[in-house]
Every structure is written in C-alpha cells, then in structure tokens.
Amino acid sequence: MRNKRIITLVLCALMSASIVGCGSKNTAGKSGIPDGTYTGEGNGKGGKIVVELTMKDEKIEDIKVKEHGETPGYADALDKMSAEMVAKNTIEVDMVSGATLSSTGILEAVKDAFSKTGVSADKLVAQEGQAEDEVREAEYSADVIVLGGGGAGLTAAIEAAQNGASVILVEKMPMVGGNTLISGGEMAAPSNWLQGEEAIEDSKDQFYEDILKGGDNENNPELVRVLADNATEDAEWLRDEVGVTFEDYMLFFGGHSVKRSLVPKDASGVELIEKLSAKAEELGVITHLNTAATELVQEDGKVVAIKADYKGEEIKYNATNGVIVATGGFGSNLEMRVKHNPDMNEKILSTNSVGSTGDGIVMAEALGADIVDMEYIQTYPTCDPETGTLLYVGDVRLEGRSILVNKEGKRFVEELERRDVISKAVVEQTDSVSYMFWDESAMEASKVNVKHKKEYDQLIAEKKLVKANTIEEAAEFFGIDAEELKNTVAKYNEYAQNGKDLEFNKRGELVPFAEGPYYIMKSKPAIHHTMGGIKINTNAEVVDKNGEVIKGLYAAGEVTGDIHGTNRLGSDAIADITVFGRIAGRNAATVK
Numbered sequence: 001m002r003n004k005r006i007i008t009l010v011l012c013a014l015m016s017a018s019i020v021g022c023g024s025k026n027t028a029g030k031s032g033i034p035d036g037t038y039t040g041e042g043n044g045k046g047g048k049i050v051v052e053l054t055m056k057d058e059k060i061e062d063i064k065v066k067e068h069g070e071t072p073g074y075a076d077a078l079d080k081m082s083a084e085m086v087a088k089n090t091i092e093v094d095m096v097s098g099a100t101l102s103s104t105g106i107l108e109a110v111k112d113a114f115s116k117t118g119v120s121a122d123k124l125v126a127q128e129g130q131a132e133d134e135v136r137e138a139e140y141s142a143d144v145i146v147l148g149g150g151g152a153g154l155t156a157a158i159e160a161a162q163n164g165a166s167v168i169l170v171e172k173m174p175m176v177g178g179n180t181l182i183s184g185g186e187m188a189a190p191s192n193w194l195q196g197e198e199a200i201e202d203s204k205d206q207f208y209e210d211i212l213k214g215g216d217n218e219n220n221p222e223l224v225r226v227l228a229d230n231a232t233e234d235a236e237w238l239r240d241e242v243g244v245t246f247e248d249y250m251l252f253f254g255g256h257s258v259k260r261s262l263v264p265k266d267a268s269g270v271e272l273i274e275k276l277s278a279k280a281e282e283l284g285v286i287t288h289l290n291t292a293a294t295e296l297v298q299e300d301g302k303v304v305a306i307k308a309d310y311k312g313e314e315i316k317y318n319a320t321n322g323v324i325v326a327t328g329g330f331g332s333n334l335e336m337r338v339k340h341n342p343d344m345n346e347k348i349l350s351t352n353s354v355g356s357t358g359d360g361i362v363m364a365e366a367l368g369a370d371i372v373d374m375e376y377i378q379t380y381p382t383c384d385p386e387t388g389t390l391l392y393v394g395d396v397r398l399e400g401r402s403i404l405v406n407k408e409g410k411r412f413v414e415e416l417e418r419r420d421v422i423s424k425a426v427v428e429q430t431d432s433v434s435y436m437f438w439d440e441s442a443m444e445a446s447k448v449n450v451k452h453k454k455e456y457d458q459l460i461a462e463k464k465l466v467k468a469n470t471i472e473e474a475a476e477f478f479g480i481d482a483e484e485l486k487n488t489v490a491k492y493n494e495y496a497q498n499g500k501d502l503e504f505n506k507r508g509e510l511v512p513f514a515e516g517p518y519y520i521m522k523s524k525p526a527i528h529h530t531m532g533g534i535k536i537n538t539n540a541e542v543v544d545k546n547g548e549v550i551k552g553l554y555a556a557g558e559v560t561g562d563i564h565g566t567n568r569l570g571s572d573a574i575a576d577i578t579v580f581g582r583i584a585g586r587n588a589a590t591v592k
Contacts, residue, residue, distance in 0.1 A: 215565020
C-alpha cells in the first residue's frame with residue numbers, strides 16, 4: 001500500500017510539472033489552460049522576484065508575490081500590477097509609472113509562471129475589469145494643501161499638522177518618496193552628536209561658509225544662514241520626534257571642510273520616507289496618490305486652491321491657509337534641462353525619479369513667481385554607466401578609502417572634491433568614465449558590500465565591478481594600464497605614509513592601500529540635482545519678480561532655487577528639505 005502511494009505521488013509530480021500540489025484540479029477548458037498554481041521568477045530593480053500564479057476555470061484567480069527585494073514604495077507596483085492582471089484576466093497590463101524596473105520584474109515573473117501551464121498566453125481571454133481604485137470627490141478642502149510627497153512635502157505636511165492644521169498631501173506618482181526615497185538619505189549637520197564623539201571641531205558658521213563656497217557664492221546668503229543654523233536641530237527632530245534611526249558613523253562628502261554627514265539606517269532614504277510617512281499618517285495627514293497638480297488657483301492676490309488631475313477627472317483642492325509646493329526639481333525633464341543648460345542633453349543619463357519634471361516650477365511661474373538659477377544643473381560623478389543609477393557601493397569614496405583613476409591608470413582629480421568638479425574631470429578622461437579603486441581593508445571598513453549587497457552583487461554580475469586577488473588582474477578586467485595603476489597606488493601609499501597628498505591635496509585622513517583582494521568599479525556622471533527653481537524668502541514664502549510675497553504660496557526642497565548656488569554639496573539636500581519643509585509647514589499652518 002505504501003509503495004503504491006509513492007508511485008502515485010511520483011506520477012502526479014511528473015504530470016503536473018511546476019503545478020504546486022497534486023490535489024488541485026487539473027482540468028482544461030476550450031483554451032486548454034489547466035487549473036493549478038504555478039511558480040515563476042523575474043528580475044526587478046532589487047533582484048529576483050518570485051510569484052505564485054493560480055489558474056482556475058481558464059482565469060487568473062490569484063497572483064501572490066512570494067519573494068522580492070524591491071524598495072518600499074516601488075514595491076507597490078508589484079501589488080498594483082498583480083491586481084490589474086487578476087481583474088482583467090490578462091498578463092498584458094500597463095507598467096506602473098516611475099517603477100519601470102519593478103514593473104518589468106513582476107511582468108517577467110508572471111509570464112514565466114504562466115509559461116509552465118504549457119499554453120500560450122494569448123489563450124487568456126481578457127475581460128472587462130479593473131482593480132479597485134480609490135473613490136474621489138470633485139472637491140476637497142483643508143487648511144493646508146501640500147504638493148509633492150517626497151522628503152520636503154512629507155516634512156512640511158507633518159509640521160503643518162503638528163501646528164494644528166488639517167492637511168491634504170497631493171502626489172502625482174503612485175507612491176510617496178520622490179528623489180529622497182532613492183537617495184542615500186545622508187544629512188549634513190554641523191556640531192552633531194557623532195562629531196562630538198569623534199572630537200571633530202565644527203560649527204554652524206563653518207557649514208555656512210562651506211555651502212557658500214561650494215556654490216561659488218551664487219547662493220542667497222540669507223537662505224544659507226537659515227539652512228546652516230537649523231540643520232542640526234532638525235536632524236535631532238528627525239531622530240527624536242519622527243523616529244528616524246541614524247547609524248553610528250558619518251560620511252565625508254566632497255566639498256565639505258570636515259566630516260559632518262549623518263547616515264540613516266541602511267544608508268538609504270527608505271528609512272527617512274518610511275518614518276516620515278508613518279508620522280504623517282499618525283498626525284492625520286490625508287494623502288492622495290496618482291493625482292497630478294495642474295494649476296494654482298489665485299483669488300484677490302492669494303493662492304486659495306489647486307486643480308489636479310486624477311485618472312482624467314479634475315479635482316479641486318481648496319486651501320484655507322495656503323499651498324506648499326514641494327514637487328522636486330526637473331532632472332527628468334529633458335526639454336526643460338536643455339532650455340536652461342544645453343549641455344544637459346539626451347546624452348547624459350539621470351539618477352532622478354521620473355516624477356522630477358519641474359511641474360511646480362511651471363505652475364508657480366504662471367502666477368508670476370520669480371525663477372532663479374535654472375542653468376545650474378549638477379551631475380553625480382559615480383553612477384551606473386548604462387542606466388545612470390547612483391551607485392551606493394561607491395560610498396567607499398566618501399569614507400576616504402579609495403582613489404579614482406582613468407583608463408591609463410592615473411589619478412586625475414581629488415576624490416573628495418565637489419561633485420561638479422569631479423564630474424567635469426571624469427568627462428575629460430578616456431571614454432568619459434572613471435574607475436574607483438580600493439582594497440580589502442577599505443571594504444571591511446566601509447562594508448559597502450554588506451550595506452548595499454544587492455547592488456554589489458548586481459554590479460559584479462553585470463561586470464561593472466571586479467574583485468581580484470592582484471592589482472594586475474583587476475586592471476586587466478577593465479583594460480586599465482596595470483603598470484601605471486601599480487605606480488599610482490605606490491605613490492598614493494607614500495602620500496598616506498607622509499600624511500599629505502602632493503598631487504591633489506586630498507582632504508581627510510589618508511589611508512594606505514594594503515593587501516588584496518582589490519576592487520575596481522566603473523562609473524560615469526549622471527544628472528542628479530537641479531539647483532534652480534522658485535525663489536523664496538527665509539519664511540519659505542514664494543516671491544514674485546518684484547520681490548513681493550505671493551500670499552498663500554510656499555515652497556520647499558529641490559523645487560526652490562538660490563540656496564545652493566552653482567553646485568549643491570553632498571548631503572545638503574536632506575538638510576535643505578528638512579529645514580525649509582518645516583518652515584513652510586509651520587508658517588502655512590499658523591498664517592493669520
């Protein structure tokens with residue numbers, strides 16, 4: 001009896017192939033699609049995506065995502081597309097805007113699962129159906145309306161709510177987060193709690209001078225003063241009131257005079273957005289996603305509402321106190337980029353969210369707001385040479401434990417220089433790329449292969465990063481002049497031993513390279529931050545071309561200009577969005 005049962009189970013497994021469980025019904029109708037549950041895999045931005053597809057009566061009954069590594073927020077695309085497939089009984093559904101790689105991954109996984117039915121996907125009979133959408137009214141009212149659900153918008157919404165205002169946050173993307181979500185989330189803060197532990201001398205005045213110098217003194221000194229004076233207090237607010245967890249180490253970003261940049265948990269903006277979102281929800285902030293603001297409404301000289309589009313329908317959001325524009329920059333708007341800086345053309349990739357299209361700037365300008373510094377567009381020097389994605393494994397540079405070399409194996413710039421200076425230097429090298437070199441001791445100290453394991457593994461698989469036992473072997477992988485690279489490393493080690501970089505005067509501690517293995521990562525610059533935007537005063541109020549305040553209109557974050565001048569220093573963006581987000585939220589809530 002026992003042997004008979006084993007034979008039955010074996011035959012069942014062979015016949016059902018990848019169908020999970022022989023107990024499930026395995027019949028097929030006219031289309032020939034058998035009932036059952038099938039497993040499939042695809043590759044998203046965060047690596048492998050595994051799904052279980054359940055077919056019953058020739059229809060997609062259910063899709064379960066069993067495994068994924070997608071960033072929170074972007075992972076919502078998996079559920080959204082799965083629900084759409086079930087509702088419409090088809091695999092061919094639209095990708096989620098702003099989450100292309102995640103959407104591609106879930107699509108691949110479901111197609112792989114369906115292929116195991118042994119039937120072509122075109123046999124699925126699509127049906128009229130729609131995943132449930134949020135029901136919307138034609139009109140809403142609140143004390144404060146916030147446009148944009150990135151770091152600045154969420155911060156403004158929280159501060160407004162904490163000051164007693166009712167708040168509705170309107171976000172055009174299907175998830176909150178904006179560029180903050182896909183950033184490293186580091187925050188510059190002078191005289192912070194970690195600097196004290198490391199006996200690093202710093203001050204608000206020193207930070208102020210660094211920001212001005214980093215922006216070639218094209219910044220508005222009054223705005224810079226506000227940023228420098230409030231950054232550390234607001235970092236403590238994030239830590240103590242919002243619940244953001246910061247790591248127990250800092251990074252030394254290029255252009256800063258000292259190491260002062262705090263690092264959130266997992267060195268990712270995900271920590272900031274998750275905690276800010278939770279705090280906003282706790283305070284009763286209402287969030288409307290997939291809703292694109294189209295117009296600022298002004299009556300008797302005051303902004304009193306916005307008009308927005310939700311799935312083709314116009315919705316009006318009335319603001320009793322005012323509207324806060326926090327829609328981000330325009331790094332993903334090619335036409336706007338080229339209009340203001342012809343060099344920022346289609347040949348240059350971007351690290352930005354696809355939602356960074358300058359909508360808020362356009363709407364504010366239509367009301368007469370002054371727009372400044374639009375020609376200043378920054379590139380990040382170490383990005384994926386094929387996609388433009390910012391590479392966080394490259395944070396080993398910010399630990400001061402690596403050098404940048406060219407194809408000829410030579411250093412060509414100070415590794416902790418300003419982003420724009422490094423980027424310009426990279427473009428002038430062979431193939432307009434750079435190669436970041438470091439050793440095992442640097443890897444152990446920075447732990448970038450652990451903190452950013454998925455990215456590390458992906459770079460290795462895509463042959464954009466190599467780990468080798470010798471310098472010669474690592475150089476050969478990328479066709480770099482090995483002898484010259486060995487000479488460069490030896491010269492750098494001499495500088496480290498003597499305590500001074502005689503070629504580029506590299507700031508920070510100089511640490512010599514030791515034993516292998518050795519690592520080399522290939523990268524190139526990509527558009528990262530737009531310094532230009534809406535002109536504001538120190539109260540985060542929008543001002544017009546005559547310098548007069550536009551009543552009821554506030555702005556914060558990358559949508560604003562005149563804070564960073566020609567170039568933003570690394571980690572100053574999180575300080576900016578937090579400081580001016582809070583100011584905008586507070587003032588909009590308490591306006592009389």
